[in-house]
Amino acid sequence: MNYSIKQFAKLFHTTKHTLRYYTDMGLLPCGRDGGNHRVFDDSSVNWMRGIVYLKNCGTPVKEIKQYFDLCRLEESDENLQARYQIILKQREQAHRKLEEARVTAAYMDEKLKHYEDILAGRIPDDMNPANWEQGVDRKGLF
Amino acid sequence: MNYSIKQFAKLFHTTKHTLRYYTDMGLLPCGRDGGNHRVFDDSSVNWMRGIVYLKNCGTPVKEIKQYFDLCRLEESDENLQARYQIILKQREQAHRKLEEARVTAAYMDEKLKHYEDILAGRIPDDMNPANWEQGVDRKGLF
DNA sequence: ATAACAACTTCGTGTAACCCGAGGTCAATA
């Protein structure tokens, strides 16, 4: 299966600009058609999936490129070790981000409930001035 | 409790540069001491907590500032509604990010296991060329 | 056949959210 830049962008919920940036950086390989237009295929899909996930770990583009360059080299033991170390590090990063996302989502749930209470006229205790200055955790001022 | 910029940076695992950026943007209020040095207090801690969580939702600095500006205004019904809408939107964003983080962490776990299998000499089926080109999902080339 | 249009191209500047270093101020200490 072949994809134009537009189709490929839609497939990964991104933009043409970003794809051009990636191909120019040498991150994402692509072919060209008669009119010099970028052509992406199934292997591009695999690379792009890798990019997306590594980016979600917070990996900078340069490091993703380093990793991909290793992937394209011959498979020595050293090479595999280097790749393993990168993935190990990024996996840990992924789990840290997961935990962070959990805490953030919980906080936002609470904050939302807070507003719903206020808007419904059920003013929660921690917003009642009578409880201020007595060590009550007000969970932020806003 | 009062904090110097260095102490405050340590408290939130960030840098002096970032804190200066936030105060300059009007995002994070702070006082000044005799030597014109920034002084943060307990209310700064609350604001900063808000910044951290909203940033984790992916909220751009400008929008955080808009929200905070609303928080500092008188509490009309309109004002509360506006704030509620922002929190509602960002909470949804937080949950999307949480799901994304879950999927990414799972992918990285799998990828890591993959490498451990290879390095341990247990070559998994999807890396065996005999299984290629037969519709086997190889989960990426690397 | 020619004109218009869509979709791509390169190239160059703009933006967000910082990072970093130079050069200066100020209080305390050797």
Next chain:
DNA sequence: TATTGACCTCGGGTTACACGAAGTTGTTAT
């Protein structure tokens, strides 16, 4: 008195794109 350390401001640099101008190419509409 001089040096040290922690801060200040200011201006340029960086990353990861976003955007627009100007040009090319291939496909339809008159």
